[in-house]
Amino acid sequence: AKARGRNGYRFYAPSMTGEGVERLRLETFLRRSLEKEEMFLNFQPQVEIDTGRLIGVEALVRWNHPELGLVPPIRFIPLAEDTGFINQLGQWVLSEACRQMVRWQDAGLHVPKMAVNLSAKQFDRGSIVSMVADILRETGLEPQRLQLEVTESVIMNTGDALAFINDLHSIGVGLAIDDFGTGYSSLAYLKQMPVQTLKIDRSFIKDISTDANDEAIAIAIIQLGKSMNLSVIAEGVETEEQAAFLLRHGCNLAQGYFYSKPVMPADLLEHWMPMLKL
Numbered sequence: 001a002k003a004r005g006r007n008g009y010r011f012y013a014p015s016m017t018g019e020g021v022e023r024l025r026l027e028t029f030l031r032r033s034l035e036k037e038e039m040f041l042n043f044q045p046q047v048e049i050d051t052g053r054l055i056g057v058e059a060l061v062r063w064n065h066p067e068l069g070l071v072p073p074i075r076f077i078p079l080a081e082d083t084g085f086i087n088q089l090g091q092w093v094l095s096e097a098c099r100q101m102v103r104w105q106d107a108g109l110h111v112p113k114m115a116v117n118l119s120a121k122q123f124d125r126g127s128i129v130s131m132v133a134d135i136l137r138e139t140g141l142e143p144q145r146l147q148l149e150v151t152e153s154v155i156m157n158t159g160d161a162l163a164f165i166n167d168l169h170s171i172g173v174g175l176a177i178d179d180f181g182t183g184y185s186s187l188a189y190l191k192q193m194p195v196q197t198l199k200i201d202r203s204f205i206k207d208i209s210t211d212a213n214d215e216a217i218a219i220a221i222i223q224l225g226k227s228m229n230l231s232v233i234a235e236g237v238e239t240e241e242q243a244a245f246l247l248r249h250g251c252n253l254a255q256g257y258f259y260s261k262p263v264m265p266a267d268l269l270e271h272w273m274p275m276l277k278l
Ligand code: C2E
Pocket: 044, 059, 060, 061, 072, 073, 074, 077, 090, 093, 117, 118, 119, 178, 179, 202, 235, 236, 237, 238, 255, 256, 257, 258, 262
């Protein structure tokens, strides 16, 4: 038998539910997904609200399994984190994202920045900094063109987070705090971090024009970013009203379906090409 699950009796438990079986099947498929080349990346534009200019893209991983079809990240990222597969997957995502940047560059297209998500579990192993440095060296991407996105929980719950983040900063990559406002980062701690960007979580943007609390939170984050000299990007911008609200309150950077869904590189080029030509 293969390694046991954390509870030690997963394979033999009479109470194993359909859900458990499903999870196990998913886990087995997931393990082979990279060698079978079932993973690919989509890219979502990040734009300047007032000019519509592309300031960067966020890489978002996609898994297309022959039987299961397209499996959403919320179904397999947590599983990858639980099983440790996230380390391989995260490494693949980062190197593929960097390779894509170089491909664009070689084609004479200037995509200013690539944002890549890092999972908390990737910080458990001390090798994260050398992994990033190796990939940058192998692909030849300038560190300044890479921005790593981490959530507040990574920062608060990883023992050596500050040290890792300082090391990443020292090799020249940018850091963004993802889903900002949903976690519990202390501002005092945040102040010590060499981060450049806060991403306002989508949940605060969603009802921005109808929910006074969300509105207040979004405005507070924008102000906080300003006072700490950070860029603030609003996530999940779906309407022109939301974009206008953000601009009115001093946030000029956005990402969301209003501008574009995450897309394949070819679609990105088709729609943003005129702005990308050097
Ligand atoms: P995230 O990092 O917060 O990524 C933003 C998610 O919001 C993406 O979902 C994106 O498709 C979605 N989104 C963007 N604009 C809008 C919008 O206007 N409206 C709505 N309703 N949704 C929008 P996706 O691609 O399904 O990813 C979900 C989460 O999975 C990500 O949240 C991230 O936490 C994780 N994830 C995705 N790719 C990776 C990866 O390569 N590595 C890691 N560690 N996590 C990843």
